[in-house]
Amino acid sequence: MNRPARPPKPLRGARRPFGAVDYTLAKRALLREFRTGLLSRLDVCDAHPELLRAAKYVGHRTDKTCPVCGKEDLRLLAYVYADDLRADNGRVWELSEALNVAAAHRGGACYVVEVCTRCHWNHLSQAYTARQAAAGGTR
Numbered sequence: 001m002n003r004p005a006r007p008p009k010p011l012r013g014a015r016r017p018f019g020a021v022d023y024t025l026a027k028r029a030l031l032r033e034f035r036t037g038l039l040s041r042l043d044v045c046d047a048h049p050e051l052l053r054a055a056k057y058v059g060h061r062t063d064k065t066c067p068v069c070g071k072e073d074l075r076l077l078a079y080v081y082a083d084d085l086r087a088d089n090g091r092v093w094e095l096s097e098a099l100n101v102a103a104a105h106r107g108g109a110c111y112v113v114e115v116c117t118r119c120h121w122n123h124l125s126q127a128y129t130a131r132q133a134a135a136g137g138t139r
Helices: 024-035 049-057 095-104
Strands: 018-022 060-065 073-081 091-093 109-115 122-130
Touching: 018 095, 024 122, 049 073, 049 109, 073 095, 091 095, 095 109, 095 122
Parallel strands: none
Antiparallel strands: 018 122, 060 073, 073 091, 073 109, 109 122
């Protein structure tokens, strides 16, 4: 009985399509400063009106509660930037397609922001940078 060959595991240091940065530690530090009184609620709940509007109408609902007010589900927004996006540069995309758009364009980057529409908490959650465009162009 012949078993199908397994694909090899990527080698340590092998190139992946995206570089990723997770901002969880920065978020924890900010929330710790808020909870100990070093920062006020006005310091951490300062979302721009356009960010709140985008979160309300385009944001992806999550199962997580807001770390500040605890009453509203967080929403996630994905902003995509790339050298050749032109008019679409910096606009909000659906989470499901944001990484694909970033990967398809030279210099593509996707930033995921969490936003609470109730207390105006917002924080950069993750950032992804495409290492090369899907069309074969290198950066």
